Amino acid sequence: MVTFINNAPFIIVFIAVFMARATVEEVDSTLPLTNTNIVSAAQTKFGALQGVTLREMFSEAVDKATIHAGIPKKDIQAAFIGSFIPEMLVHQGHTAPLLLDFAGLKGLPATRHEDACASGATALRAAIMAIESGFYDTVLVAGVEKMTSVSTNKATEALAAAADDQFESSIGLTFPGVFGIAAVAHMQKYGTTEEDMALVSVKAHKNAATNPLAQFQKEITLEKAMTPRYVAWPLKLFDCSPISDGAAALVLTSNEKAKQYTDLPVKIIGTGQASASMNLCDRSDLTSFSASVDASRQAYKMAGLEPKDMDFAVVHDCFTIAEIIASEDIGFFKPGEGAKAVRDGITALDGDKPINPMGGLKAVGHPVGATGVKQAVVVYRELIGDAGPNQVANNDTAIMHNFGGTGATCVVNIMRRADI
Amino acid sequence: MVTFINNAPFIIVFIAVFMARATVEEVDSTLPLTNTNIVSAAQTKFGALQGVTLREMFSEAVDKATIHAGIPKKDIQAAFIGSFIPEMLVHQGHTAPLLLDFAGLKGLPATRHEDACASGATALRAAIMAIESGFYDTVLVAGVEKMTSVSTNKATEALAAAADDQFESSIGLTFPGVFGIAAVAHMQKYGTTEEDMALVSVKAHKNAATNPLAQFQKEITLEKAMTPRYVAWPLKLFDCSPISDGAAALVLTSNEKAKQYTDLPVKIIGTGQASASMNLCDRSDLTSFSASVDASRQAYKMAGLEPKDMDFAVVHDCFTIAEIIASEDIGFFKPGEGAKAVRDGITALDGDKPINPMGGLKAVGHPVGATGVKQAVVVYRELIGDAGPNQVANNDTAIMHNFGGTGATCVVNIMRRADI
Numbered sequence: 001m002v003t004f005i006n007n008a009p010f011i012i013v014f015i016a017v018f019m020a021r022a023t024v025e026e027v028d029s030t031l032p033l034t035n036t037n038i039v040s041a042a043q044t045k046f047g048a049l050q051g052v053t054l055r056e057m058f059s060e061a062v063d064k065a066t067i068h069a070g071i072p073k074k075d076i077q078a079a080f081i082g083s084f085i086p087e088m089l090v091h092q093g094h095t096a097p098l099l100l101d102f103a104g105l106k107g108l109p110a111t112r113h114e115d116a117c118a119s120g121a122t123a124l125r126a127a128i129m130a131i132e133s134g135f136y137d138t139v140l141v142a143g144v145e146k147m148t149s150v151s152t153n154k155a156t157e158a159l160a161a162a163a164d165d166q167f168e169s170s171i172g173l174t175f176p177g178v179f180g181i182a183a184v185a186h187m188q189k190y191g192t193t194e195e196d197m198a199l200v201s202v203k204a205h206k207n208a209a210t211n212p213l214a215q216f217q218k219e220i221t222l223e224k225a226m227t228p229r230y231v232a233w234p235l236k237l238f239d240c241s242p243i244s245d246g247a248a249a250l251v252l253t254s255n256e257k258a259k260q261y262t263d264l265p266v267k268i269i270g271t272g273q274a275s276a277s278m279n280l281c282d283r284s285d286l287t288s289f290s291a292s293v294d295a296s297r298q299a300y301k302m303a304g305l306e307p308k309d310m311d312f313a314v315v316h317d318c319f320t321i322a323e324i325i326a327s328e329d330i331g332f333f334k335p336g337e338g339a340k341a342v343r344d345g346i347t348a349l350d351g352d353k354p355i356n357p358m359g360g361l362k363a364v365g366h367p368v369g370a371t372g373v374k375q376a377v378v379v380y381r382e383l384i385g386d387a388g389p390n391q392v393a394n395n396d397t398a399i400m401h402n403f404g405g406t407g408a409t410c411v412v413n414i415m416r417r418a419d420i
Numbered sequence: 421m422v423t424f425i426n427n428a429p430f431i432i433v434f435i436a437v438f439m440a441r442a443t444v445e446e447v448d449s450t451l452p453l454t455n456t457n458i459v460s461a462a463q464t465k466f467g468a469l470q471g472v473t474l475r476e477m478f479s480e481a482v483d484k485a486t487i488h489a490g491i492p493k494k495d496i497q498a499a500f501i502g503s504f505i506p507e508m509l510v511h512q513g514h515t516a517p518l519l520l521d522f523a524g525l526k527g528l529p530a531t532r533h534e535d536a537c538a539s540g541a542t543a544l545r546a547a548i549m550a551i552e553s554g555f556y557d558t559v560l561v562a563g564v565e566k567m568t569s570v571s572t573n574k575a576t577e578a579l580a581a582a583a584d585d586q587f588e589s590s591i592g593l594t595f596p597g598v599f600g601i602a603a604v605a606h607m608q609k610y611g612t613t614e615e616d617m618a619l620v621s622v623k624a625h626k627n628a629a630t631n632p633l634a635q636f637q638k639e640i641t642l643e644k645a646m647t648p649r650y651v652a653w654p655l656k657l658f659d660c661s662p663i664s665d666g667a668a669a670l671v672l673t674s675n676e677k678a679k680q681y682t683d684l685p686v687k688i689i690g691t692g693q694a695s696a697s698m699n700l701c702d703r704s705d706l707t708s709f710s711a712s713v714d715a716s717r718q719a720y721k722m723a724g725l726e727p728k729d730m731d732f733a734v735v736h737d738c739f740t741i742a743e744i745i746a747s748e749d750i751g752f753f754k755p756g757e758g759a760k761a762v763r764d765g766i767t768a769l770d771g772d773k774p775i776n777p778m779g780g781l782k783a784v785g786h787p788v789g790a791t792g793v794k795q796a797v798v799v800y801r802e803l804i805g806d807a808g809p810n811q812v813a814n815n816d817t818a819i820m821h822n823f824g825g826t827g828a829t830c831v832v833n834i835m836r837r838a839d840i
Contacts, residue, residue: 093581094536097695109693133553273529275517
C-alpha cells in the first residue's frame with residue numbers, strides 16, 4: 001500500500017498518458033493512400049525578397065510548378081493554399097481567391113489553410129483528401145508568406161500569435177523562448193549540449209551552400225555557430241531560422257492523370273496529423289512533441305512502413321533543437337540520441353539517415369506558410385533524383401515532418417518514388 | 421464588316437465570358453455525394469457576448485453539438501474549423517489546436533480554414549471530402565469569431581482585409597461601400613429600390629424575433645428600416661449585418677455511423693465552391709456574383725437537382741442587397757426579379773420559397789467564421805422539423821449559400837432529409 005501511494009503520482013500520470021494515447025490511437029485512419037501523386041514541385045528563392053509582393057511570389061511558384069513543368073493551368077481543378085498570417089504581415093486576408101486570380105487561375109475553388117508553421121502541410125493534406133475522395137483529379141497545393149514587409153519586432157509580434165495569447169505569449173514568451181525552454185529540458189535530461197545544436201546549424205549551412213534557392217547560401221564554422229549572441233538562452237543567433245519571404249507549389253494528380261505529366265511521379269503513401277496543447281505549461285514533457293509522435297505513428301501505420309524504411313527525412317528545424325527533437329519523434333533515433341546522431345554525421349548529406357539535405361528552415365529560410373509545401377518540394381526533388389549537389393544516395397522513400405507553433409500541430413507525410 | 425466592328429466589343433466580352441465559364445465548367449466535380457450526413461448541429465447565441473472568450477464560445481457550441489446531443493466526444497476523429505481573422509481581433513492565430521484543447525478534444529487533427537466570410541462553409545466542405553475519402557467516419561465542423569473584443573473601427577479595419585488591400589481596400593473601399601456599389605448597379609439595371617432592400621431587413625427581423633439565438637430578437641417596421649441613417653449610400657443602418665460574437669458546430673458522419681446518433685440524419689447531396697476576382701474593378705457585372713452562380717451550378721449538378729426542387733434557402737445576407745442578388749444567383753428567381761419576390765412575400769417564412777427563415781446574418785448576427793457553419797445549423801434544424809415557430813412548411817430539401825468578402829469565394833451546399 002505504501003508502495004502504491006509512493007508510486008501513485010507516476011501511476012496516475014501513466015494512466016493519463018495511456019488514456020490520451022489510447023484515444024488518439026483509436027482515431028487513426030488506416031485508409032491506404034492509393035491515388036495521390038506529386039507530379040511537379042517548385043519554389044521561389046527564399047530570403048528577403050525586397051519589392052516582391054505576396055501575390056508575385058505565389059504566382060512565380062505556381063508558374064514554375066505548372067506551365068514551366070509542362071502542366072497547363074487549365075488542367076488544375078482546385079487549389080489548396082497554406083499561409084500563416086498575411087493579415088498581420090501585409091494586411092491581407094481572404095488570400096486564396098486573390099492569389100489564384102493573380103496566378104491566372106481565377107474561378108477555381110480555393111481555400112487558405114492555417115495551422116501556424118504547419119499551414120503548408122495542412123493544405124497538402126486537404127489536397128490529398130480531395131484526390132482520394134474522387135472530387136478532383138488534378139489540384140494545386142501552394143504555400144506563401146511575405147514576412148519582411150514589416151519590422152522584425154512586428155514580425156515577432158505576428159509570429160507570437162501562433163502561441164497561446166491568453167496564457168503564454170501575452171506575458172512575453174516568444175518562440176525563441178519556447179524552444180529555448182525545450183532545449184534546456186533536452187540538455188538536462190539527455191546531456192545535449194550547445195555545441196550539438198550548433199552542429200545542426202553547421203550542417204544546415206553546409207547543405208544550403210549548394211542550394212541556389214536558399215536564403216543563406218554559405219557555410220559557417222562551428223566557431224561562428226557558437227558565437228555567444230544569445231537570442232533566448234541557450235539558443236544563439238545561429239540556432240534560429242530567419243525571417244523570410246517565399247512561396248512553394250506542388251501539382252497533385254490521380255494515378256490516371258499522373259502519366260500525362262511525368263514518367264516518374266512521387267506517391268504519397270502515408271499521412272498523419274495530430275494536435276497537442278498550445279501551452280507549454282500543460283505538458284508533462286518538453287523533450288518531445290506529442291503531436292509529432294502521434295502524426296508520425298499515423299503516417300507510418302498508413303504506409304505500412306517503419307522508420308528504418310525511410311532513406312532520409314525533411315523535418316521542421318525552426319530552431320536547431322527542434323531538428324534534434326524531431327529526429328527522435330519521427331523514430332529515426334531513440335529519445336535522447338538525436339544529438340549523438342548529429343555529432344556522428346549520421347544526419348549529414350552523406351550520412352546513413354540524411355536530414356534536411358538541402359538546408360532546412362535554418363539556412364534555406366522559413367517563410368512560414370510556404371515551409372510545409374517547400375518541404376514536400378525537397379522530398380520530391382530528392383526522390384526523383386533532381387537535387388544536384390544535394391542529392392542523397394538512397395532515394396526510394398522519405399518522410400516529411402512539418403509542425404506549427406509550439407508543436408501544437410504536426411503533419412507528417414511519407415512519400416515514395418512511383419517506380420519502387 | 422461595319423456590323424462586326426460595331427459589335428466587336430460585345431463579341432470579345434462574350435468570348436471572354438464564355439471561355440472563363442468553359443474553364444470552370446470542365447472542372448466541375450460530378451462525384452455523387454453518398455456518404456456524408458449531418459447528425460447534430462448547434463450554435464451559441466449570437467451577439468455582443470461580453471466577457472465570453474473565443475475559446476469559451478467555441479467550447480459551448482461543441483458541447484451542444486456533441487455531449488448534449490448524445491454524441492461522445494471520443495467518437496470525434498478530426499476537426500475542421502472556420503475562422504476569419506482572430507489574428508487581428510483577439511491576437512490569436514493557430515486557433516485549431518488551441519480551441520480543440522479547450523473543448524476537450526486535444527490531440528485530434530485540426531485545421532483552421534479561411535476564406536473570409538465563407539470560412540465556415542470551406543471548413544464544412546473540407547469535412548465532406550474527409551468523410552467521402554474514407555479518412556474518417558465522424559468529424560467535427562465548427563466556426564467561430566469574436567469581434568466585439570475591439571472597437572468598431574478596428575473591426576472594420578480587420579474586415580477590410582477580406583478585400584484587395586493593394587488595389588481597393590487600402591484606398592478606402594470598405595464592405596458597406598462594396599455592397600453599396602452592388603446595390604447601385606442593381607437599382608440602375610433592374611429598378612430595385614431602397615424600399616425593396618428595407619423589406620429584406622423587415623423580413624429578417626420578423627423571422628429573428630422568434631429565434632432566441634438571434635442578436636436582434638425584435639421586429640422592425642418598414643419606416644424604421646427606411647430611416648435615412650446611411651452607412652454607404654444607398655445602404656442604411658438596417659441594410660447592414662452587425663458585428664457579432666458567436667460559434668456554431670456540426671457533427672458529420674458516414675452512413676454507417678449515422679444510425680448510432682439519430683433516426684433522422686440530414687444528407688449533404690451536393691456541394692460547390694468557386695472563386696472570382698477580389699477586385700470590383702476587374703468585374704464586368706456588379707449585379708451578380710459569378711462565384712455564387714458557379715458554386716450553385718456545381719452543387720445542383722452534383723445533387724442532380726434544380727432550383728425548383730429546393731424547398732427553401734439560407735443565403736449570405738451580409739447586406740440586404742446581397743440577399744436579393746443571392747436569391748437570383750442560386751436560381752430561385754431570374755436576374756432582376758429578386759426584389760419583386762421579396763415584395764410579393766415569396767421569400768417570407770410562409771412564402772413559396774422561404775429565404776433565411778430564422779433571420780439571416782442581418783438579424784441573427786454575423787460572427788464571420790461562424791456564419792457558414794451556422795447556416796448549415798439552420799438548414800439542419802429546418803429539415804428535421806426542429807425550428808419551432810420558424811419552421812418552414814416544406815422541408816425536404818434545401819440549399820445554403822455562403823460567400824466571402826467581395827463575393828470572391830462562394831460555397832454552396834444542397835442538403836436533404838435522409839428519409840426522402
